Amino acid sequence: MKTRHKRLAIAAGVVLVIAAAATLILNAFQSNLVFFFSPTQITTKEAPVNRTFRLGGLVVAGSVKRTGVAVDFQVTDTAQSVPVHFEGILPDLFKEGKGVVAQGKLQDGVFVAKEVLAKHDENYMPPEAAEALKNAAKSNEKTSASLVVSK
CATH class of the missing domain: 1.20.5 (Single alpha-helices involved in coiled-coils or other helix-helix interfaces)
Incomplete structure (x- = not known):
């Protein structure tokens, strides 16, 4: 060669x-x-079905139901809510009405979380969750305004 x-x-x-x-x-x-999606994006089917992603928002008051180590609750962005199922130990700061980010997959309309993260103090919210809540509030204001005008 x-x-x-x-x-x-x-x-x-x-x-x-x-x-x-x-x-x-x-x-x-x-x-x-791993991407972040709000409950509104999940209900409009923007979230992937067979891929892991993060869901963020506020835990709906009165929605937490515990069965042994399994916990079912709802996460909202004030416009839409998504049911969440988690098996394991929740963080100490997990409370109704407080911010939460869960990582898992969407299965049959229920978000099955493998990991749940609670906010660490009253001033913190993940930037994605804060943006989703702000967008949902704007959407609610537009809907309310259109209802008032149409009456």
């Missing part, structure tokens, strides 16, 4: 190794990417 062919084979091998490494890295990144 000539030196020219050897260099060409080595260069092709290096390109193949780099391409394989880039493919593996991008695949790992995509499988670990």
Whole structure:
């Protein structure tokens, strides 16, 4: 084999190794990417069905029902609510009417959470949850205004 062919084979091998490494890295990144959705986005079917994502909002007062270690509750963004099922120990700061972010999958209209995070103080809310609540409030104001005008 000539030196020219050897260099060409080595260069092709290096390109193949780099391409394989880039493919593996991008695949790992995509499988670990977790998006945030509000209850309104879930009810309008914008959320993925068979992928893990995060749901955020406020725990609806009076919706928490405990059965052993299983907990069922509703999360709202003041416009829509989504039922959530979680099996495990909830954080100490988990309370009705307070902010929560749950990570899991949507199954048959129920969000099955693998992890539940509660806000750590009265001033904190995840930016995505705060934005979703603000958008829901704007939507409610527009609906109320259109009802008043139509009367």
